[in-house]
Amino acid sequence: MFAVPFLGPAGSGKTSLAGSFGEFLAEKGYNVKIFNLDAGAEYLPYVPNFDIRDFFRVSEIMKKERIGPNASIIRASQMIYEVSGQIIERMKKTKADYVLIDTPGQLEVFAFKPTGSLFMEKLRDMRVCGIFLLGADTSPTTTGFVVALLMSMAIQIQLGINLITVLHKSDMLKSKEFLEMLNNPELLRDKITTTEQSGVITDLALDALKIIKNVHPAVRVIATSIINHEGYEELFDLLHEIFCSCGDNL
Ligand SMILES: Nc1nc2c(ncn2[C@@H]2O[C@H](COP(=O)(O)OP(=O)(O)OP(=O)(O)O)[C@@H](O)[C@H]2O)c(=O)[nH]1
Ligand SMILES: [Mg+2]
Numbered sequence: 001m002f003a004v005p006f007l008g009p010a011g012s013g014k015t016s017l018a019g020s021f022g023e024f025l026a027e028k029g030y031n032v033k034i035f036n037l038d039a040g041a042e043y044l045p046y047v048p049n050f051d052i053r054d055f056f057r058v059s060e061i062m063k064k065e066r067i068g069p070n071a072s073i074i075r076a077s078q079m080i081y082e083v084s085g086q087i088i089e090r091m092k093k094t095k096a097d098y099v100l101i102d103t104p105g106q107l108e109v110f111a112f113k114p115t116g117s118l119f120m121e122k123l124r125d126m127r128v129c130g131i132f133l134l135g136a137d138t139s140p141t142t143t144g145f146v147v148a149l150l151m152s153m154a155i156q157i158q159l160g161i162n163l164i165t166v167l168h169k170s171d172m173l174k175s176k177e178f179l180e181m182l183n184n185p186e187l188l189r190d191k192i193t194t195t196e197q198s199g200v201i202t203d204l205a206l207d208a209l210k211i212i213k214n215v216h217p218a219v220r221v222i223a224t225s226i227i228n229h230e231g232y233e234e235l236f237d238l239l240h241e242i243f244c245s246c247g248d249n250l
Helices: 013-025 060-066 067-081 084-094 107-110 114-122 142-159 176-181 185-195 200-215 230-243
Strands: 001-006 033-037 096-101 125-136 163-167 219-225
Touching: 001 013, 001 107, 001 163, 001 230, 013 033, 013 096, 013 125, 013 230, 033 084, 060 067, 067 107, 067 114, 084 114, 107 114, 107 142, 114 142, 125 142, 125 230, 142 163, 142 176, 142 185, 142 200, 163 176, 163 230, 176 185, 176 219, 185 200, 219 230
Parallel strands: 001 096, 001 125, 033 096, 125 163, 163 219
Antiparallel strands: none
């Protein structure tokens, strides 16, 4: 059984990609189940096989505990951990080839609070590889790309899982050069030195890029889109490469 959490900033497309990539895997003949862990979701484009909202909702927590929306999201994240034993049991019972996990909207709450890493630890006896989504619908700066790659590394360290980074909503990409820069630290470095003003911040970005290059000499970021299904085959192959290198075959 492979567990694939979809992680990324709010609105980056986690829910949409989980649903759409799930359909793609099912069309290939795999047994796919989707687990929704977002207690704040109002609408899902897929029918979940497990829905945390059957246990609690962010809107209910707000009313019951008389707290604001952000505190409720944090509380929901703690509550996910409290029922994590049941969630894992349900995952195992499905006997699915793939369990896709739609994580809560607020990445910082799920990934950077202890509950996220504690939850991931419980998934240990499954093969786990996360998908980290960067939204291609924004117009990032070159130094913004460095921050995005650093964020992907930080999540990997924090959650202790393998992670594939995707530049999602690629149908909205203004230039393919964005993808090339994410995949080629040398090119990104050249762009930063030619386009950014020299100074402390630029030097900091260049130093951070060196760390990224040391940790991930061969960065591979895939462009994905639910509109034209770009990158799905590549994502599927990369997931398999990672899972099989962990000693499993599917
Ligand atoms: N053009 C385009 N839009 C997309 C794509 N994937 C998702 N979207 C849109 O992006 C918006 C946010 O998508 P969601 O799937 O809800 O994103 P999310 O990360 O789950 O959002 P939260 O859970 O609220 O953080 C929706 O309007 C989607 O239709 C894509 O590949 N291309
Ligand atoms: Mg979502």
